[in-house]
Amino acid sequence: DAGITQSPRHKVTETGTPVTLRCHQTENHRYMYWYRQDPGHGLRLIHYSYGVKDTDKGEVSDGYSVSRSKTEDFLLTLESATSSQTSVYFCAISSQIDSNQPQHFGDGTRLSIL
Amino acid sequence: DQQVKQNSPSLSVQEGRISILNCDYTNSMFDYFLWYKKYPAEGPTFLISISSIKDKNEDGRFTVFLNKSAKHLSLHIVPSQPGDSAVYFCAASKGGIVAYGNKLVFGAGTILRVKS
Incomplete structure (x- = not known):
């Protein structure tokens, strides 16, 4: 398996x-x-x-938005979640x-925004 | 406007029989096609691919067929096994040397259930 770790695996947060x-x-x-x-959409980039x-x-x-300051890390940011x-x-x-x-995939992060 | 379409949301097949999953695309610039399999709570795993210069690629029980004139590809699984039960995604990309990364376009997926 490709060495890919996503964190967190689950997150619940509030709008904004x-x-x-x-x-x-x-x-x-x-x-x-x-x-x-x-x-209904599959995966979208x-x-x-x-x-x-x-x-x-x-x-x-x-x-x-995203940032990549090191080869090994790629961050995805939702500035104000909806x-x-x-x-x-x-x-x-x-x-x-x-x-x-x-491409090889990580196991995903389930994000819920209430 | 979906460029890659999997029109069958689900498919149910008896163990030992053939599973055929279909995929259609609209962008004639696509020249590399892949199938991924996904189990619940896991990421998609690469299954098999085909370049547009071929019309068939085989890997064990899995065969992918490409019909460029019809913009259609299919995945055949023979014989089907209960462990094949998963969601299958078709994906496509524009090929060649890609210094800036290779962006995949995915279909919506087909749920395959193999009954024992």
Whole structure:
């Protein structure tokens, strides 16, 4: 199994509070991704990183920010959480230099915003 | 506007028989396709992939078929086993050398139940 740890695994918080989710990898992979999974939508890309301090937006980036100060850590922040951000969040990593390398996923963080 | 569609939310199959999961895509720029399997409370795990230069890729009990003209791919599991019961996601990406990462587009998933 790819060495990916997501923390926390579960979190319940209130609307308007800031929330930070952490993804930690031990594989020294260059690329890291944050997805959210919602019923009827599969997984949708929020943000991704192609190196330390190099990040870009994905399909559903509004309301989210990310930071990557070290190769092994990729943080996802909800500055002011809303109920629509209740979801399961997955981090993924890959070492690819071409497209034909799969991404490997962590076990997810279940986030509930009341 | 979903670029990758899995139109069957669920599928139920008898143990030992074939499971066929389908996926359609609309973006002709996609040239790499993957299937992931997901158990409850776990992350998706990579199952099998296919490049657009091929029409079939096989790995043990799992075979993926790609029909580019129809923009359709399918995953065949033969024989199906109870441990195959999971959610299966189809994903696609635009290929080539991607210095900035490879963004996957996922379908909504199909729940497979294999009955013993």
